Amino acid sequence: FFNSEQFTLEALVDSGREQSLMDPDLVKRWKIPTVRLPTPLSVSSLDDRNLSTIAHQTIPLQLRVSGNHTEQIEFFVFPSPQSLVVLGHSWLELHNPQLDWSRNQITGWSPNCSQNCLRSVSPSRCHPTPLEEE
Template sequence: IDEELVKKKKIPTKKLERPITCRNSDGTIAGKKDITKFVKMDLNINGHNEQLDVVVTPLQSSDLFLGHDWLTNHNPEIDWKQGIIK
């Protein structure tokens, strides 16, 4: 989740046990700092509800990224043109 959104909405954060260093596909370090915080987030998509632990980091293009593991596990229907997940 985007750290600016977390600040703006005053969402309470928790500290990660161990910081996460983000890396690009070529192995180089991405970003200027490690990820050190997460938030508990309630997610509701078409009646499917679950609580997620979501890391807090600067995102420039979106408020939230759903990871590959979540997408593979839930296999949602995605309308890329309208930006809708079912």
């Protein structure tokens, strides 16, 4: 959610990425405000070669996953050829989702999510049925 508008897209869950990322083309298309990082972050290859830097992150955005898992999250703005949005290792560590790899679905969340991120559906009203007396 951004500015009361809802956007739907698929995100890549990538345990090999340390942080969560959003592609700059998506940031531009949706006109998502960004802030400059006080100190740019270096992006390194597996052999520690400096590839690039990350200089901006999004403002906090509301992210909803699997219908009822809602949180505020900031994304580092960085191009990603695999996906416009990447949920990295820091997100996985915080939420510790249980994954069903054969169905590509999240099947459960951490106790932390039960207290902070999961929103239950509106409770239905229960109309008690009087018991018949014998």
